[in-house]
Amino acid sequence: MPAAGSISEKRRMAATSNGKTPAAFQRALLRWYDAQRRDLPWRKTRDPYRIWLSEIMLQQTRVAAVLEHYRIFLERFPSIEALASASEADVLAAWSGLGYYRRARRLRQCAQQIVEQYKGSFPQNSEALLPLPGIGRYTAAAIASIVFGEPVAVVDGNVERVLRRLIGGTLTTRQVWEHAQAFLDRSRPGDFNQAMMELGATVCVPREPRCLACPARKWCVTRGVEVRRAKPAVHQQKKAVWCALDWREGNGGGNGKVRLVQRPRKAALMAGMWELPQSSAPPRTSRTAAPWRKFRHTITVTSYTVHVLRNKQIGNLLLPDDRFAAKGKWIGLDRIQQLPITGLTRKILKASGMI
């Protein structure tokens, strides 16, 4: 029997409280959230379309990266019908720069399904949302709680960290979800869920959590020490790539052109998206001439060194990779915003001042 005040005793009190919901904790958290929450565009609406879009964009993506895309995307596709009837290329173009492009394809598929099967109105509970493309356990619960007030808890990276610190000990993923549901304030589930995520994003941050500013410190067992399981080490690969930045001046009006190639529509990665002609081996010219610029580009576990060659460095040489040769299309710079381009292409075109 552990002594009163010991870790395990506190944990039992804080986490289970004899099966009762910890009302004082809920009050403290919601009071903090009401006063401190960030002013984000998707917190000004309960339109399921807008909430859904924000949740998909925010998957594995930081708030700061989403804000601008969210605004532009809604201008371009103001309703679920507009999104459902758009081409995949148009949707990918609006998504360009956010990464994980599969999300954008599933987003469009999901819109089409909701328009066709549900006459354009979202299913109103998490269970019915779950089968839709791109909607998993987290997103189904987020939409259902925020839009429809369903008392179902979410667990994202933030909530998981908050709960592991709050409760201490080692928890399985399943136990984390169970605790999240037990803590949930059933009268304000959407706000409570967002409050937990907000706490993780702004106070209970991964490194150096701001425990003195935390509304949950009274109930927290570890006081900021995260208990986590070791993740399997993924060894990063290094690769080199050569890109052709082949461009022509416009006739005074600034409407220049750049040569782009489209990735195969059935490619495993970034299918159908446009990019600069590239090769995995250096063309002959680059052995004598330095590239115009070098970039580093990391895609999850592969770190690329990107050598960018310009016009005269490219020439008509026989090059090791087909995609590098004089293929592709000349794309007007004013059209690029409407084209699904890869993140690396966007990065290079930006650095060159073309977009």
Place this chain on the structure above:
DNA sequence: AACTCGGGGTC
């Protein structure tokens, strides 16, 4: 529960 997917940051 453990992988795969394969973008973009920050520290």
Place this chain on the structure above:
DNA sequence: GACCCAGAGTT
């Protein structure tokens, strides 16, 4: 380079 981010889908 390590680590993280309002995960989803598959095995």
